[in-house]
Amino acid sequence: MEEDLTKRTVDLSTFTIGNFDKGAGKIKIALWYFINALFVRASWNPFMSIKILLLRMFGAKIGDGLVIKNNVIIKSPWFLTIGNNVWLGEGCWIDNLERVDIGNNVCISQGAMLLTGNHDYKDRSFSYLNKPIIIKDGAWIGAKSIVCPGVTIDENAILTVGSIATHNLIHDTIYQGNPAREIRKRSFY
Numbered sequence: 001m002e003e004d005l006t007k008r009t010v011d012l013s014t015f016t017i018g019n020f021d022k023g024a025g026k027i028k029i030a031l032w033y034f035i036n037a038l039f040v041r042a043s044w045n046p047f048m049s050i051k052i053l054l055l056r057m058f059g060a061k062i063g064d065g066l067v068i069k070n071n072v073i074i075k076s077p078w079f080l081t082i083g084n085n086v087w088l089g090e091g092c093w094i095d096n097l098e099r100v101d102i103g104n105n106v107c108i109s110q111g112a113m114l115l116t117g118n119h120d121y122k123d124r125s126f127s128y129l130n131k132p133i134i135i136k137d138g139a140w141i142g143a144k145s146i147v148c149p150g151v152t153i154d155e156n157a158i159l160t161v162g163s164i165a166t167h168n169l170i171h172d173t174i175y176q177g178n179p180a181r182e183i184r185k186r187s188f189y
Contacts, residue, residue, distance in 0.1 A: 011124050023079050052068065072088045083106065091111045100132065108141045111143050145164065
């Protein structure tokens, strides 16, 4: 006897946010949406100091020397910690439904995505599976690459252009591919 199709398909009409805490009230979230669109993400605003001030006003913890290019998307600044001398390249997306902690001297290149949110594919209602991301000192996230929920990028690790980190990356190592695999050790001269 064939199993009932409705028991083995996704039913998005049953989705709820469950225990997910957005980290801010509706007014703060709505206000950030407009401030972000008008001043932080906006390509017309080349003034990094204004972007940094606004991010801090909405709860981001930011060290000295942040370089934040145009069209950077930050979903929830209240879940963001950035160390000293960090570069956020044009068009990178920090989709932080959970904490994102970025160490010192980290480069997140153009179009890179840090994704803390996902869905439980085993649950018919497609519930959230969110986990924080940690990027430690000296790491480099290459252009158009993706860091998945729950991943830690250790000190001086590199995720190369277009690669996808689905697991933790160890220190002083270069990773490439989908999923990202170790290709060699990183050395300095």
